[in-house]
Structures are given as structure tokens and as C-alpha cells.
Amino acid sequence: MLPVILGHTPAGASTRQTIHYGQEVKSGYFRQYDYGSLENSLKYDSVDPPNYDLSKVSAPVALHYSNNDWLASPTDVDALESELPNVIGKFLVPLDQFNHIDYLWAIDAKTLVYDTAINIMTQY
Structure with a gap:
């Protein structure tokens, strides 16, 4: 792989x-x-x-993040959330080893991320 x-x-x-x-x-x-x-x-x-100027973002935003992401740490996600006016939720991937590349390539990305993301999108 x-x-x-x-x-x-x-x-x-x-x-x-x-x-x-x-x-x-x-x-x-x-x-x-x-x-x-x-x-x-x-x-x-x-x-x-x-x-x-993130205060101008009007679309609902769902933040998906992981503890092992070297490009977007939980601290970065918290800072981003504080700047966005319309965060509808923060979703921590429940797998400690999950990293940035896993959003695309992990064999279990569907159950860990995609299903939740699609469910949220169907609500808007």
C-alpha cells in the first residue's frame, strides 16, 4: 500500500x-x-x-480531527473553532493512531469519519 x-x-x-x-x-x-x-x-x-476573516464564514462547519494529525493538531482545531461563527460540532476520530493521511487512505476511514460526515451533510 x-x-x-x-x-x-x-x-x-x-x-x-x-x-x-x-x-x-x-x-x-x-x-x-x-x-x-x-x-x-x-x-x-x-x-x-x-x-x-473567518467571521465571514456563513456555512455550517463540522470540524473532524484526530490526535495524531501532524498538520492539524487538536490545539489548532480549537483555535479554528474559536474563530468560526457557525461550528455545528467537533468530531474527534476515536483512534489514537489516526493521522492526516488516514482521512484518505485508512481502511476504516468510512466508519471512523465518512459515515459521520455524510450524516451531517444530509442534515443541511
Whole structure:
């Protein structure tokens, strides 16, 4: 299974998207892409990129997370929840080993995540 996973990773992520994620980790802010001071000034009218205004998110949001996710820790999920105005629930995957890649590849992802997610979506 590992060759299949590695052959499809990072599927759906561009180089710029990966750089943007790194910028957010380094800065500690959830904000728009940092082009550098000069281009930021032209694009954003500020030397720093603006933070995303999550208070404007109007759709219901269900947060699914796991304790072993190296890209979205429970602390990150708590911070995100505090910024979003319409969180309908937080759902911890009940398996300590479950990590970020397991949302796609885990053999038990259907019972651990998908069934709950689909059930929630059918309510909206």
C-alpha cells in the first residue's frame, strides 16, 4: 500500500500551496499568501498579507480531527473553532493512531469519519 500512497502524495497540492502552508506555520497566522513586502504592498496595500476573516464564514462547519494529525493538531482545531461563527460540532476520530493521511487512505476511514460526515451533510 505504501508505494500507492507515496505515488499519489502530495496529490492536489501545488508548490505554491505548500509554500503558503509553510508561511502560515512559520508566522503563526492564518493569512493570505506572502509575496514579500514590495508585492504585498501592491497587492494588499500592506507589507504583510491580511489574515483571513473567518467571521465571514456563513456555512455550517463540522470540524473532524484526530490526535495524531501532524498538520492539524487538536490545539489548532480549537483555535479554528474559536474563530468560526457557525461550528455545528467537533468530531474527534476515536483512534489514537489516526493521522492526516488516514482521512484518505485508512481502511476504516468510512466508519471512523465518512459515515459521520455524510450524516451531517444530509442534515443541511
